[in-house]
Amino acid sequence: MAIPPEIFLLPQRSDATLQQQIQQIVAEAIVSRHCAAGEKMPSSRKLADHLGVSRITITLAYAELVSNGYLISRDRSGYFVSDTAPTQPWFAEADTSAPAGIDWDSKLARRPQSRGDILRPPNWTDYRYPFIYGQSDPDLFDHTNWRNCSLRAVGRKDFDTLTHDHYQNDDPMLVEFILRYILPRRGIRANPDEILITMGGQNALWMIAQLLLSEGQKAIVENPCFPGLRKIFDQMRYIAASIDVDNDGLPPDRIPADADVVFTTPSHHAPTNVTMPLERRLEMLEKANRDDFVIVEDDYEFEMSFLSAPAPALKSMDQIGTVIYLGSFSKSIFPGLRLGYVVAAKPLIQEMRELRTVVFRHPPSHIQRTTAYFLSLGHYDSQINRMARVFSKRRAIMEHCIREFGLTPDVRDMHGGSSFWMKAPEGVDTTKLAVDLRKQSVLIEPGNAFYAHRSPDTSHYRLAYSSINANLVHDGIALVAEAIAKATKAR
Incomplete structure (x- = not known):
């Protein structure tokens, strides 16, 4: 060139x-x-x-x-x-006589708050036993058809969709497919003006928190919960109230009457994967109607309910519009896609659309259109079925190995998902355990990042199987068990 x-x-x-x-x-x-x-x-x-x-x-x-x-x-x-052309030399050291730079510490009005992240090195693919969550397996992804959909999305027929600034609007093809094919699987009916395309679940949670929470209002979150939600609150200088989950998820009877917004993951609780039963879902809706609070339902990974049929979404039973429903394609297609959607009452969607415009007008048009083609041409369903079959087999292998090496799952009755929430023996620090296991090319996720600062936890860890080859599971679990045994003896 x-x-x-x-x-x-x-x-x-x-x-x-x-x-x-x-x-x-x-x-x-x-x-x-x-x-x-x-x-x-x-x-x-x-x-x-x-x-x-x-x-x-x-x-x-x-x-x-x-x-x-x-x-x-x-x-x-x-x-x-020419290869021998004269060039200026690169200077390794800066000119010490230059004036000092700006003191950015004194300029920043609001800095991102530091919170312990899940321990996951950026080069996780170099590790032999990556028991980490939320990453895609290249062997399961439909590369050929995604590429074909991408080429179609940038073709002459879709030129206007690709190049025009759509201001506040989303791709109508993607919106229509979500409304007609994705939401009905969760029992949800909605109109086009009740849906907003987002840059993934984190973006959706940020907009909701910005619009619904201010000083003096009370938000309820699960404990443990998705760490990204706590980071949003930290940046807002907002403190949410945490309620411990049990084997059925968030207990509605523990939600205070003065709550304003309740954030929950009923289908696959993050990170334990417990599923809220129908009776508890109905109880939560009744309490929301009685006490006048809003429910934010994060329905991530509902597609991975391969052990039993998924329970109906809270939104499907919502009669008055009290539930804000969040969906995402990050786990079902690939995490780098960063594309999701919100279903809520029309007035809230209008406000979210206005807020989204302040930051960016809409997610990239070609990404929306590529995803729309991938969904509408049947490739999405094929991929989900393929992932469910493979994950089911991997899960069976994981369960067998966990029993064989005497490890302890903290939750036993689950409907699917792609990970296990584990409990280490008393006195074993799972953060230190995760660091030690890296030396043996094993990655696990310590549980401390999921808990509120006021209730730190070093005894839990997560073992995911979405990114590890089934043939490596046995040896990887063996190394985890060996490290736990060594840590237990060293107490």
Whole structure:
């Protein structure tokens, strides 16, 4: 690929000839490393047209640059930056005489609050036994059809959808498919003006918190819960009340009467994977109607209910619009997609759409349209079925190995999901355990990040099986059990 001629500009005032000026600007670009060794120069015709000079002037300038060692000429290929062209040296140390930079610590009005993240190195794919959650398995993803859908989305037929600024609007094809095919599987009926496309679940939770919570209002969250929700509250300088979950999820009878917003994950509680039974869901809706609070239902990973049929969503039983429903494609398609949706009453969706416009108008159009094609052409359902079959087998292997090596799941009755919530023996610090296991190429997720600061926990950890080969599970669990045994003995 040739260097674009647009990077070369003639000086505004110069006593030199045009040929000398061209030699000067090309030489300066090479010396300053804006043009790297081996890169192809613009053709003499293109550079002449750009600079408004004759082609012979460019040719003569190039010839002089060749003789001076800046360029080389290749037959029928053009001119290239010489490997031996002079360049400025890179200085390892900054100029200590330069004035001090801005003190950003004093400038920042509100800094992101520090909260312990889940221990997961960025190079997790280099580890042999990655028992980590939320990452996709490349062997299960439908690369071919996703690529075909991407090509279709950027084709001439969809040019307007791809290139136009849609302001506050979402892709109508994606919205229609969610309304007609995704939501009915959860028993939910909605209109187009009751849905908003988001940049994943975290983005949706942030907008909801911004609109519904302020000083003096009470939010209820599960303990443990999704760490990203706590980070949102930290940034808002907001403190939510935490309620411990049990084997049936969030207990409605523990929700205070003065609650304003309740955040819950009833289908697959994060991180324990417990499923809230129908009776408790009805009880929570009745209490919400009686005490006038709003329920935010995060229905992530409902597609992975392969051990039994998923329970109906809270939103499907909502008669007055008290439930705000969140869905996401991050786990079912791939996490880097960062695409989700919110279903709620029309007035709230309008406000969320306005707030979204303050930050960004809408998620990228080509991503929405590609996803719409992937869904509507049946590739999504095929992928879900494939993942369910593989996850079911992996889960059976995980259960067998967990029993074989005497590890302890904290929750036993689950409907599916892609992980186990585990309990370490008393006195074993799972954060230290996770760090020690890295030395043996094993990744687990300690549970402390899921708990409120006021109730820290070092005894739980998560073992996920979405990203690990089934053939490696046995040896990986064996190493986890060995490390736990060693930590137990060392107490």
